[in-house]
Amino acid sequence: MAFSKAPIETPPGAPSLTHRFGTMAVHAGSPHDPVTGAVIESISLSTTFAQTAVGKPVGKYEYSRSSNPNRDNFETAVAALEHAKYALAFASGSAVTATILQSLDFGSHVISVSDVYGGTHRYFTQCAKAHGVEVTFTPEIEIDVRDHIQKNTKLIWIETPSNPTLRLVDIRAVATAAHEHGIKVVVDNTFLSPYVQNPLDHGADVVVHSVTKYINGHSDVVMGVAAFNSDKLQERLSFLQNAGGAVPSPHDCWLAHRGLKTLHLRAREATINATSVAQALAASPHVISVNYPGSDSHPHRKIAIKQHRDGMGGGMLSFRIKGGEGASERFCQSLNIYVLAESLGGVESLVEVPSTMTHAGIPKDQREAVGIFDDLVRISCGIEDSEDLTADVLQALEKAVVFPKIQNGLAVQNGHVE
Ligand code: P1T
Numbered sequence: 067m068a069f070s071k072a073p074i075e076t077p078p079g080a081p082s083l084t085h086r087f088g089t090m091a092v093h094a095g096s097p098h099d100p101v102t103g104a105v106i107e108s109i110s111l112s113t114t115f116a117q118t119a120v121g122k123p124v125g126k127y128e129y130s131r132s133s134n135p136n137r138d139n140f141e142t143a144v145a146a147l148e149h150a151k152y153a154l155a156f157a158s159g160s161a162v163t164a165t166i167l168q169s170l171d172f173g174s175h176v177i178s179v180s181d182v183y184g185g186t187h188r189y190f191t192q193c194a195k196a197h198g199v200e201v202t203f204t205p206e207i208e209i210d211v212r213d214h215i216q217k218n219t220k221l222i223w224i225e226t227p228s229n230p231t232l233r234l235v236d237i238r239a240v241a242t243a244a245h246e247h248g249i250k251v252v253v254d255n256t257f258l259s260p261y262v263q264n265p266l267d268h269g270a271d272v273v274v275h276s277v278t279k280y281i282n283g284h285s286d287v288v289m290g291v292a293a294f295n296s297d298k299l300q301e302r303l304s305f306l307q308n309a310g311g312a313v314p315s316p317h318d319c320w321l322a323h324r325g326l327k328t329l330h331l332r333a334r335e336a337t338i339n340a341t342s343v344a345q346a347l348a349a350s351p352h353v354i355s356v357n358y359p360g361s362d363s364h365p366h367r368k369i370a371i372k373q374h375r376d377g378m379g380g381g382m383l384s385f386r387i388k389g390g391e392g393a394s395e396r397f398c399q400s401l402n403i404y405v406l407a408e409s410l411g412g413v414e415s416l417v418e419v420p421s422t423m424t425h426a427g428i429p430k431d432q433r434e435a436v437g438i439f440d441d442l443v444r445i446s447c448g449i450e451d452s453e454d455l456t457a458d459v460l461q462a463l464e465k466a467v468v469f470p471k472i473q474n475g476l477a478v479q480n481g482h483v484e
Pocket of ligand 1: 158159160161183185186225229254256257275276277278288289290408409410424
């Protein structure tokens with residue numbers, strides 16, 4: 067059984083890297099069926115594939131955990147869009163994280179940015195030790211990465227933008243320091259998608275995604291993917307993909323591939339919407355601060371201009387509301403269009419409070435050290451109309467900050483003691 071897959075080859079006539087993003091999103095990994103002419107691939111549900119003699123499969127497939135046509139096609143498309151030689155799809159974004167950490171030797175050390183997705187933090191702090199991997203967290207990785215490098219440091223983990231504070235990391239600066247010591251750099255690109263940022267072009271060795279988010283884009287698939295150029299890594303990760311078995315179903319690969327074909331359209335709309343919502347929030351007297359990398363006021367705006375397509379900010383933002391935890395909860399419940407739910411990157415707008423939802427597992431002092439306060443609200447802008455999304459946020463802010471007229475004997479109005 068083949069555990070290591072061959073490099074992705076562009077079929078004759080298929081779009082190449084000289085084509086633009088939208089053309090590749092629609093056509094990469096999407097050959098028409100040579101027998102029936104079907105333009106859309108069929109879903110290959112077969113778990114096993116016939117052999118004409120012992121050890122001689124009819125085609126390139128043997129058993130669907132090892133590889134199958136829908137997963138191959140999806141991986142081909144992601145590799146093209148992330149400017150990578152290889153891509154490997156997994157059952158979830160978390161399975162990608164776990165497999166990459168499992169690929170390290172026992173006794174390895176990892177440096178990670180502090181504000182990562184709560185589930186990534188959980189794996190790093192509660193699971194990695196079991197296979198002998200220690201993780202050091204740092205909030206300012208570009209500044210102090212060299213101070214944290216040890217003899218056994220093998221990997222640097224970056225999330226840019228970070229979840230949920232939207233901090234950015236200069237990938238090139240970190241990769242330069244890492245490569246001086248033979249250390250690999252992984253970038254979690256979930257918040258932006260390959261349309262807005264291609265981390266391999268900035269020196270990263272591996273780019274990972276929770277496909278559950280922008281790549282699939284319709285909140286109906288849980289999946290992950292890693293893309294990279296190294297032949298050695300391909301051999302190791304595809305071995306672990308097969309041995310660990312955390313693989314996506316053919317149906318999920320088909321759905322995610324269909325979603326990917328409109329990624330550029332969705333990412334543009336989400337960016338337009340997030341820009342408009344961020345501007346409205348920044349102008350509101352009920353808001354303490356707004357984290358949006360598309361805003362000129364973002365502290366890492368220069369990095370966005372360097373690393374993101376046309377300096378786009380993407381569809382994600384977070385903000386601190388005046389009035390504490392109570393106000394953040396009232397805000398979420400006062401919205402009419404946004405759905406109060408975890409996850410992000412779908413066509414529908416979502417809202418959540420990270421301190422009690424996605425990042426509740428991180429101890430409060432560590433959370434607050436990276437800016438995840440109880441009054442922080444995270445928004446994932448979908449592709450609805452920006453006027454509606456902005457109006458909904460403004461009306462919810464008014465409701466969220468209106469307290470009873472008298473509180474502790476003091477008159478209050480609009481959330482502020484008068
Ligand atoms: O949910 P899963 O497909 O396993 O992906 C994990 C993951 C990895 N990386 C980032 C940056 C993520 O945001 C996530 C999942 N995040 C959420 C579910 C969330 O609401 O933030």
